[in-house]
Structure formats: structure tokens, C-alpha cells
Amino acid sequence: MDEVVAGIDIGGTKIAIAIETLAGERIAARRLPTQVKIGAYAIIENVLQSITEILEDKQVKLAAIGIGCPSPLDIEKGLVISPSNLQNWDNFPIVKLFKKRFNVPIVLENDANTATLGEYNYGAGRGFKNIVYITVSTGVGGGIIINGEIVHGVGWGAGELGHTIVQPDGVRCNCGSIGCLETICAGVHIARRAKMRLAGGEPSLMNELVLNINEVTAKTVVEAVRKKDQLASEIWTETCRFLAIGIANIITLIAPEAIIIGGGVASAGELLFAPLRSFLPQFVSMIPLEKVAVLPAELGGESGVCGALALAKQVYLESYQVYEV
Numbered sequence: 001m002d003e004v005v006a007g008i009d010i011g012g013t014k015i016a017i018a019i020e021t022l023a024g025e026r027i028a029a030r031r032l033p034t035q036v037k038i039g040a041y042a043i044i045e046n047v048l049q050s051i052t053e054i055l056e057d058k059q060v061k062l063a064a065i066g067i068g069c070p071s072p073l074d075i076e077k078g079l080v081i082s083p084s085n086l087q088n089w090d091n092f093p094i095v096k097l098f099k100k101r102f103n104v105p106i107v108l109e110n111d112a113n114t115a116t117l118g119e120y121n122y123g124a125g126r127g128f129k130n131i132v133y134i135t136v137s138t139g140v141g142g143g144i145i146i147n148g149e150i151v152h153g154v155g156w157g158a159g160e161l162g163h164t165i166v167q168p169d170g171v172r173c174n175c176g177s178i179g180c181l182e183t184i185c186a187g188v189h190i191a192r193r194a195k196m197r198l199a200g201g202e203p204s205l206m207n208e209l210v211l212n213i214n215e216v217t218a219k220t221v222v223e224a225v226r227k228k229d230q231l232a233s234e235i236w237t238e239t240c241r242f243l244a245i246g247i248a249n250i251i252t253l254i255a256p257e258a259i260i261i262g263g264g265v266a267s268a269g270e271l272l273f274a275p276l277r278s279f280l281p282q283f284v285s286m287i288p289l290e291k292v293a294v295l296p297a298e299l300g301g302e303s304g305v306c307g308a309l310a311l312a313k314q315v316y317l318e319s320y321q322v323y324e325v
């Protein structure tokens with residue numbers, strides 16, 4: 001019977017499951033909606049059931065499981081600790097539930113780090129040893145890989161790139177600090193600035209793209225930038241400039257081989273990457289920038305589940321090595 005690993009990416013709206021052989025052949029993939037109403041235990045029971053069905057259907061044996069989940073987590077105890085987008089998942093013993101059903105090595109990791117591992121192993125980060133992944137979406141998150149290993153740091157807190165300070169006289173962030181990168185570059189904050197200026201009466205095409213100013217999103221801003229709207233372009237340029245400052249700080253600190261940018265805002269493509277590349281030289285002086293690749297992520301919504309698979313393989317190999325010794 002072939003041995004396989006399972007990768008699970010748990011999100012606020014959907015859960016992705018993928019099963020691969022140890023040789024890397026994807027034999028099954030499923031997506032389940034995160035039915036918040038039925039509660040954490042019933043949601044995970046559905047995931048366990050799906051995996052059991054796949055294993056029986058494909059006649060394969062499970063060797064290890066990797067799970068990506070929104071933080072905060074207690075990785076050592078295998079607990080999910082009340083993430084903002086998973087209500088009532090307070091101190092939820094996710095690893096214990098998986099272990100009870102499948103007695104195999106299991107590893108839990110935060111979703112930003114699994115996305116980083118996904119891009120590193122399967123996406124834009126292939127071939128590099130040191131990368132930084134940044135997701136610019138509703139929030140701004142990220143992960144750091146040095147010499148092939150995720151950097152966890154004290155309290156498993158490393159890699160919170162969205163909460164590095166770039167504007168100390170700016171606005172307060174959800175995390176409590178003032179002027180985090182997230183308060184400028186996250187989708188909700190791009191929309192916030194646009195709404196504020198539209199409400200102040202500044203002329204803009206954005207008024208015609210929505211019925212009501214309150215409906216303006218980062219997508220509306222991007223659409224207006226493509227149509228050469230002055231106000232939208234100012235907001236977008238400011239976003240790109242501050243993202244460049246945040247990225248420049250990371251480059252100066254870590255000197256990675258590649259910065260990989262994903263997430264909904266990054267799907268603006270060259271509209272984001274072109275100004276980013278032109279701003280970066282202003283803010284990086286100590287590192288040869290031509291040696292740092294600034295690349296779009298390749299896996300889209302798949303990065304998390306791919307990273308979970310990579311983690312499962314890693315934990316399987318580590319457990320195997322332990323038995324060999």
C-alpha cells in the first residue's frame with residue numbers, strides 16, 4: 001500500500017485538503033466550506049471524514065499530516081487560540097483530534113508560514129534557500145525562510161511583517177501599534193483612505209464605479225488607477241511607496257535571495273510590481289538589490305495547502321530518521 005501525506009489549509013471561509021504520495025504525486029484534493037455555524041468540532045469531523053474517504057477510495061496509507069491554521073496558535077500544545085476569522089475556536093485541540101483518528105506524526109503551523117513554505121517548495125521560491133514571503137490582502141502577513149527553515153523566533157512570533165512600523169505618526173492598527181505596514185497597504189486600509197478623500201469631496205472616477213462611497217474597495221481603487229484616475233493613482237502610489245519601505249527594511253535586515261509577494265492586492269500584477277521596483281533603490285543602500293529577486297507568488301489560493309503538504313513530508317522524514325537512529 002502506497003504511503004501518502006495530507007496537507008490541510010484551514011481558512012475563515014474554506015478548508016483545502018490535498019493528499020500526495022511521498023514521491024510528490026497529488027492523488028486527491030478537496031475543498032470544504034468552513035461552516036462556522038456548525039462549530040469547530042463538527043467542521044473538523046467533516047475534514048477527518050473526507051480524509052478517511054480518500055484513503056479508502058485510493059487504497060493508500062497515511063504517513064503524516066500538516067495543518068495550516070490562522071494564528072494565534074499554541075504550536076507546542078497543538079491548540080488553536082481564538083483567531084479573529086474563526087469564531088469560537090478558543091483553545092481548540094485540533095492536533096489531538098487528528099491524532100485520535102490517525103495515529104501519525106502531525107504538525108501545526110500558522111497559515112502565513114504554510115503559505116511561505118508552499119511558495120518555497122512548489123511555487124515562486126523554488127531553487128532559493130533564503131526567501132521572504134509577503135501576503136498583501138485584507139491584512140498584511142508573511143513568513144521568513146533561512147537556509148530552508150521557517151524562522152519562528154521567540155513565542156513563535158517571527159515573520160509578522162505587516163506589523164513592522166513604517167509611519168509612527170499614522171493610524172492605529174488592530175494589533176495596538178501605530179503606523180504598521182498593514183495600516184497603509186492592506187486592502188481595507190487602501191479602501192479607507194479612498195473613502196475618506198471621496199467623502200471630502202475630491203473628484204474621482206471612483207464615484208462612478210460604485211453606487212455608494214461605502215462600497216469602495218481596494219479593487220475599486222485598482223480599477224480607477226487603470227483608468228488613470230488622479231485620486232486613485234495618488235492613493236496607489238502611496239501604497240506602493242510604503243510597501244517598498246517595508247520590503248526595503250526586510251531586505252536590509254535579511255538580504256534574502258527572493259521576496260515573493262502574494263495576496264489579493266498583489267494580484268494587481270505589474271501595476272504593483274513596477275512602482276515597487278522603482279521605489280526600492282531609494283530605500284536600500286547596503287544590499288546589492290540586483291541580487292534580490294522581487295517576484296509575484298505563483299500558487300494563489302493553493303500556497304497554504306501546498307505548504308501544509310511540505311510540512312507533512314518534513315515531519316514524516318524527521319520521525320523516520322528518529323526510528324532509524
Ligand SMILES: [Zn+2]
Binds near residue numbers: 162175176177180182
Ligand atoms: Zn499592527
